[in-house]
Amino acid sequence: MMMAKRPGRRTVIALVATLVVLAPIAWFWQRSLVPGDLSPMAMGYADYGGGPATHTHHGQDVSTLKGPSGPADVTVDLVARKERFDVPGRGPMSGYTLNHTSPGPQIVAKQGDLIQVTLHNESVPEGITLHWHGVDVPNAEDGVAGVTQDAIGPGQSFVYRFVAKDAGTYWYHSHQVSHEQVKKGLYGVLVVQPTATDVVAAVHTYDKVRTVNGGYGERRVAAPGSTVRVRLINTDNGPMIAWVDGAPYRVMAVDGTDVNEPSEVSGKSVVVTAGGRIDLQVTMPQGSAVRIGLGGGPTTLVIGDGNAPTGAQPSDPVDLLSYGKPADLGFDPAKATRNFNYNIGRSPGFFDGKPGLWWTINGHQFPDVPMFMVTEGDVVRMTIKNTSGQVHPMHLHGHHVVVLSRDGVAATGSPWWTDSLNVEDNETYEVAFVADNPGIWMDHCHNLPHAAQGLVTHLMYSGVSTNFHLGGKPSNQPE
Amino acid sequence: MKSVYRALAGLISICVVIQAMAIALAWFTVLKDTDDGLVFDKNSDPNVGHLIHSIVGSMVIPLLAILLLIISFFAKVEGGVRWALYVFGLVALQFGLAAASFGAPVVGALHGANAFALLAVAGIAARKAAASSTVTTAASAETSTEATA
Numbered sequence: 001m002m003m004a005k006r007p008g009r010r011t012v013i014a015l016v017a018t019l020v021v022l023a024p025i026a027w028f029w030q031r032s033l034v035p036g037d038l039s040p041m042a043m044g045y046a047d048y049g050g051g052p053a054t055h056t057h058h059g060q061d062v063s064t065l066k067g068p069s070g071p072a073d074v075t076v077d078l079v080a081r082k083e084r085f086d087v088p089g090r091g092p093m094s095g096y097t098l099n100h101t102s103p104g105p106q107i108v109a110k111q112g113d114l115i116q117v118t119l120h121n122e123s124v125p126e127g128i129t130l131h132w133h134g135v136d137v138p139n140a141e142d143g144v145a146g147v148t149q150d151a152i153g154p155g156q157s158f159v160y161r162f163v164a165k166d167a168g169t170y171w172y173h174s175h176q177v178s179h180e181q182v183k184k185g186l187y188g189v190l191v192v193q194p195t196a197t198d199v200v201a202a203v204h205t206y207d208k209v210r211t212v213n214g215g216y217g218e219r220r221v222a223a224p225g226s227t228v229r230v231r232l233i234n235t236d237n238g239p240m241i242a243w244v245d246g247a248p249y250r251v252m253a254v255d256g257t258d259v260n261e262p263s264e265v266s267g268k269s270v271v272v273t274a275g276g277r278i279d280l281q282v283t284m285p286q287g288s289a290v291r292i293g294l295g296g297g298p299t300t301l302v303i304g305d306g307n308a309p310t311g312a313q314p315s316d317p318v319d320l321l322s323y324g325k326p327a328d329l330g331f332d333p334a335k336a337t338r339n340f341n342y343n344i345g346r347s348p349g350f351f352d353g354k355p356g357l358w359w360t361i362n363g364h365q366f367p368d369v370p371m372f373m374v375t376e377g378d379v380v381r382m383t384i385k386n387t388s389g390q391v392h393p394m395h396l397h398g399h400h401v402v403v404l405s406r407d408g409v410a411a412t413g414s415p416w417w418t419d420s421l422n423v424e425d426n427e428t429y430e431v432a433f434v435a436d437n438p439g440i441w442m443d444h445c446h447n448l449p450h451a452a453q454g455l456v457t458h459l460m461y462s463g464v465s466t467n468f469h470l471g472g473k474p475s476n477q478p479e
Numbered sequence: 480m481k482s483v484y485r486a487l488a489g490l491i492s493i494c495v496v497i498q499a500m501a502i503a504l505a506w507f508t509v510l511k512d513t514d515d516g517l518v519f520d521k522n523s524d525p526n527v528g529h530l531i532h533s534i535v536g537s538m539v540i541p542l543l544a545i546l547l548l549i550i551s552f553f554a555k556v557e558g559g560v561r562w563a564l565y566v567f568g569l570v571a572l573q574f575g576l577a578a579a580s581f582g583a584p585v586v587g588a589l590h591g592a593n594a595f596a597l598l599a600v601a602g603i604a605a606r607k608a609a610a611s612s613t614v615t616t617a618a619s620a621e622t623s624t625e626a627t628a
Contacts, residue, residue: 014552021548183522207524208517217516238521274521297518348578355537357578389582425582447521 032350034367037472040147040440040458041465047362047370049338049380054373054462062148062466065139065439067161072116074109074164078130080174080186081123090216093206095184096124096174102185103202103214103235107172109164111193120157127151127474128186130160131175133275134256134419135190136398137162139439139464144397145176146468146476147440147458152176153474167193168256169231169277171202177477179448183207187235192256197225201301202233203240203272203294210299223284223304230280230292230303234272237447239391239422243269244282245311246290251318253279257400260414261325269293269314273422274393275446321406324414333404333432336381340372342443344423344455346388351454359388359445359455366454367470372443375462378435384421385428392450394421396459397441401431420446438464442478452479480554484563485608487547491566491601494540495594501535504528536577544570547604556611562604569597 048054078098085102087093098104109115121128129151131143141162145151152158173187189202199221204211212219229252234240248266251259255277262281272278282290282303289304293313302308343362351358351365361369374380382401386392396419403416406429423429438461445455456479470476505528509519512526525533544567551563573593580587 011553017552018549021545025545205518205520205522208512208519208522210518210522236522295518295520298516348574355541356533357581 029350029353032353032365034352035471038367038470039466040468040470043367043470044364044369044371044457046373047340048373049340051338051375051378054375059463059465060438062139062440062464062468065464067138067141068114068163069161070114072161073113074107074115076105076107076115076117077120078104078117079120079122080128082125083123085185087206087209087211088215089219090209090211093185093209095206096181096186098186098188101214102187102206103204104172104186104188106189106191106200108191108194111164111167113164113192115160115162115164117160118157119152119160121152121154123154124181124186125154126177126181126477127153128174128181129158129176130172131178131397132160132162132170132172132190133395134168134170134277135162135164135192136166136400136437139398139437139441142397142439142441143175144442145474145478146470146472147442147466147478148468150468150474151476164192166256168253169200169233169279170256171233171235171277173235175478178479179452182235182448183237189231189233191231195229197227197229198231199224199228199301199303200231200233201242201292201294202235203299204235210295210297212294212299212301215299217298218300218302220289220302223289226284228282228284228303230282230301232270232272232278232280232292234274234276237274237449239271239273239393240295241269241293241313241317242272242278242295243293243311243314244280244290245293245309246288247282247285249280249282251278251320251323252281253277254320254416255400255418255420257415257417259324260327262323262414265318267314267316269317271317271422273420273446275395275420276393276418276422320413320416321403321409321411322413326412327415329402329415331379331432331434333379333381333402335379336432337378338372338374338380340370340380340382342382342384342394342457344384344386344388344392344445346390359450359453361455361457366456369454369457371457372459373462374435374459376435376438379432380435381430381432383428383430384423386423386425389425391422391424391447392455393446394423394443395419395446396433396443398437398439399433399435399441399459401433404430404432406430435459435461440464440466444479448479480550481556481608481612484547484550484554484556484559485605485612487543487550488562488566488601488605488608491540491543491547492598492605494535494543495598495601498532498535498540498594501528501531505532537574541570541574554608556608558607559604559611562600562607565600566597566604569593569600573597
């Protein structure tokens with residue numbers, strides 16, 4: 001009866017206390033929600049890197065930045081399906097295929113060829129795209145859902161056209177729900193200007209099953225010559241340590257760019273980061289085979305006849321910062337017109353309403369991240385600093401960057417041009433590039449689940465805009 | 480309200496036990512997988528044990544701890560708010576220890592030890608509510624006797 005008379009005081013205190021507990025949680029939760037329909041133009045905040053402010057709105061639409069017209073030199077038709085396929089050496093796997101295989105067909109072109117790929121989605125429910133990883137294509141051909149095109153829904157097709165202007169090792173993969181689709185098989189190899197002595201070693205892990213060129217376990221190929229060019233491709237999410245058992249080697253190219261005057265290496269590994277490619281030249285030993293170690297585990301590639309050494313993973317990797325001999329960069333990084341910082345951190349909180357530890361860029365969380373604004377012709381320097389506790393393979397679309405320094409130590413070897421840079425925890429890289437490919441380009445971590453967790457931003461050119469949206473009706477979800 | 484307090488505290492204890500079971504399941508699964516020729520690295524999806532551990536740890540237990548704290552404001556459990564705050568604090572600490580452990584695995588040992596502290600404190604909180612409700616029953620019996628007198 002006393003209670004009925006004075007319900008007030010205690011209840012009021014309890015209600016206020018409840019509010020004090022819930023209000024900040026609700027506020028942080030609500031703030032973290034990512035809009036279901038977001039224009040890349042409206043995303044984040046502009047970062048001009050100390051250069052003049054630019055205006056990108058109402059500029060040239062990205063969809064007009066296409067490859068050249070005219071007859072194609074290489075024509076490829078790809079049909080994407082959701083289906084089961086066979087992993088030789090392991091058995092059936094459910095996932096996605098291109099022309100009934102995973103990896104999809106290897107695309108080969110001569111330098112300067114115009115490549116035309118018609119991609120048809122037969123049965124991938126979420127829609128698909130193809131991104132030409134490492135090829136500096138015109139922006140409309142870049143294949144990023146929600147930025148350069150809409151996801152290609154079931155029953156729809158899309159045509160990609162671009163010139164293979166740089167010789168080298170590349171790969172292609174879906175950039176729609178990529179953290180799922182790539183892992184489950186929507187990828188393939190692209191080689192521009194192959195040699196007669198090529199051996200491709202495209203490494204991919206399907207649901208804990210590591211494969212090379214689609215096969216599990218020890219895979220053996222014939223040696224195409226007395227020297228062999230091994231094209232290592234890492235299509236996975238983490239850095240891969242690779243090495244050669246049974247012969248010395250030279251690192252001929254990194255991410256599609258030749259190394260200047262590579263020296264002979266033995267007893268060392270190479271780090272092929274996620275999305276990265278490294279070409280090795282191996283001189284075959286007399287009467288025996290060599291084994292390419294691919295990140296440990298049961299899957300290796302044996303080249304040649306006879307016994308292959310079992311070997312062990314070397315403890316030290318080749319340091320590309322000092323490997324090879326310097327050469328002209330073709331531009332002067334000292335004359336940079338813009339200097340950007342790309343600081344990768346990690347903080348506890350909510351992301352899209354989900355509690356956890358989430359990536360930040362310059363202290364901001366996706367989509368409230370810096371957009372790196374440039375004008376065509378700018379010389380750009382970028383300092384990538386990682387204090388997030390984990391390694392991040394950073395991938396800038398549409399450009400190659402040259403490494404200037406790591407942790408303050410200047411590069412002294414061959415120009416280290418890269419499109420997929422392994423940035424370990426507590427490492428700082430300074431890179432530079434010329435802004436010579438107008439468009440809106442993703443600049444993200446190629447550990448694709450990390451990208452899906454918001455480790456994504458864009459490099460945006462003045463005078464270019466996009467009408468495509470993240471989310472929206474085509475359910476564009478590039479990560 | 481007291482029974483809700485008691486139930487929430489009890490659920491937190493149960494969740495802590497589930498967490499221990501899930502993480503053991505997770506890593507034994509990894510051992511068997513790698514033995515079967517699979518790889519466990521950055522490309523591997525979390526297995527069912529990891530999934531349970533991360534969902535229960537980052538969502539279910541924090542949610543229960545917040546609810547327990549809110550309920551404690553209303554339920555007249557003796558020392559109820561204090562014990563709910565202890566639970567909340569240990570859950571926050573547990574999250575922090577987990578976060579730190581990714582960089583420094585040795586901290587993971589404390590994450591394991593703190594789980595037992597949480598189990599104990601949540602258990603004590605549940606008992607407080609149980610004791611408090613018997614006391615209240617007794618007290619209200621006294622009150623009614625007094626009223627009659």
